Amino acid sequence: MPRSLAGETVGVLGLARSGLAAARLARSRGAAVYASDAGDSELARQAAEQVRGMGGDAETGGHDLGRLAACARIVLSPGIPPTAKVLKEEAIRGVPTIPEIEFAYEQLDCPVIAITGTNGKTTVTGLIEHLLRADGVDAVAGGNIGTALSELAMREPQPAWAVVECSSFQLAGIDRFTPRIGILTNLAPDHLDWYDGVEDYYADKARLFTNASAESRWILNAEDERARTLIGDAPGTRLYFRVESAPASEDELGGWLSAGELLIRTEPGRTERVGDAADLQILGPHNVANALAAALAARLAGASVQGICDGLRTFKAPEHRLEPVGEVDGVLWINDSKATNIASTRVAVRGMTRPTVLLLGGKHKGEPYTELLPDLARVRTIIAYGEAAPTIVADLEGRAPVERVDGPFEAVVEHARRIARPGDAVLLSPACSSFDMFRNYEERGRRFAQLAREGA
Known part of the structure; x- marks a missing residue:
């Protein structure tokens, strides 16, 4: 049965979907809530306002360590890694932290x-x-x-x-x-x-x-x-x-x-x-x-x-996971934006049955792109983009067909459209996180799908 949290002060780090839900749950069980987010986006500010509207307190753009230190425990949103800088602050080291699922x-x-x-x-x-x-x-x-x-x-x-x-x-x-x-x-x-x-x-x-x-x-x-x-x-x-x-x-x-x-x-x-x-x-x-x-x-x-x-x-493919988003002029466009690591991209390219233009890039996560080499048989061209582009080119140039495209994501997709041939696939399987250009991989995938369909 639901357990009362009356008399307890719960801190929440991160004001995305799960953090906001944790704040709501804590308030519904009678706890006082202090929620904070290091970011100051419009979405974070809206979430903070919702927390205040339910009787809690919230701020964006940073964390009040004094307020967190006064909490009985701190709930971590899924996007807060255990290595996050705020968790190493001396002021809150004695406060128990738990993930939102716990x-x-x-x-x-x-x-x-x-x-x-x-x-x-x-x-x-x-x-x-x-x-x-x-x-x-x-x-x-x-x-x-x-x-x-x-x-x-x-x-x-x-x-x-x-x-x-x-x-x-x-x-x-x-x-x-x-x-x-x-x-x-x-x-x-x-x-x-x-x-x-x-x-x-x-x-x-x-x-x-x-x-x-x-x-x-x-x-x-x-x-x-x-x-x-x-x-x-x-x-x-x-x-x-x-x-x-x-x-x-x-x-x-x-x-x-x-x-x-x-x-x-x-x-x-x-x-x-x-x-x-x-x-x-x-x-x-x-x-x-x-x-x-x-x-x-x-x-x-x-x-x-x-x-x-x-x-x-x-059952159909989930959004952003090897999701066909359209076929335009004989070219199949596939959104695999959730492939944010090398292993996931390797799985994607192994499953391709068409000559493939691979969009590879974003924010580098520390893995060598040379690990893709055994699986590139069907990849006709790799387009390297984003913050990781120089590293991708350095790892693959001379060993795989790679081109670097600088500029916004729209330029990357447009270049893919120019070089793709009828019968090809254009695969967004970045092997990187999205945070250099987008809030998350979902936003990246939806923008890719939108740009792909605009070419129809």
Whole structure:
């Protein structure tokens, strides 16, 4: 049942969607609230005004360390990494900090399916919600996608299942957060602009298993050695999904691909067919793996085989994740703006079936672009842009066909339009964050889609 926070002062860092929702949740449970955001954008100011309107206090353009030090605890929005400068301030070192998903979980009554990993989180999260809903189950996606978990905690009645996408930043500070079903999609270096090294990043991902018990159900990528073994000796039932190999034994629980059929086994001795890979509307072999992981979670959550079959056939690519946004003069334009790391872009280019003009750039995250070289067989031209352009060119020039385009994003897209030929694809899969030109990857992707369609 909801827990009263009367008499407690809650601080909130970050006034984007999740931070604002956390402030609302705290106020709805009787807490005093102080929220702040280092930025001073119009959206941040509007959010601050909403917090004041509900009886809290808020400011933008900085943080009042004295006010934060007086809080019983500080809730971190998903965009606030554990390494953020404000968290190292001496004045607030004694104040407990928790991620927004932990704060919301304390007020949540429904069971949780949690999804983490380097890539595929958003697709798998959206798929699970879609599969459960296709079978009539009230499931809502939240966390790092869609609705903030704090919003779900305030919903009356609460859904049957909360399907929660979890970033490494969100998992870093969890204490009680306990998914009934957990999924680790894959692991690859990411956020090296924030973490001291990849092992620190993986360690935060491993916190998914912090509160594992014998009742836990863990869905793991059998073909990603690090993702398969990160769980260590945590208790619970393991189910493995795989696309390029067969189950290790007849007793293995999980999902696999056989002669184009999607097969799952969630109980010993019972193998169930949930569809054909050819019927999926999402691009690339990695999405077959995503479909299997989602099907396993949905089945464990009570969805019928028929509901899963129907849902897999009707699910379409999430916005910004290998999303076809139009075909103009024989050129297919694909928005993969959520590919903000090298591993995600590698997955995207591997799945291309047309000669491809690749838009690569944004704010550099510390990874070498040479790691793309083994996967560029179908890439006819790379357009390097944004702050990362000099680094991209330095890494790839002489080893891959790369061109640098300076100037605004509109100039980048226009150059792609000029050099693309009928039968080509123009793929925005940047391998970088968006913060040099845009507020977030969503804004970048929508601008790309708009510019692509304007050429029709």
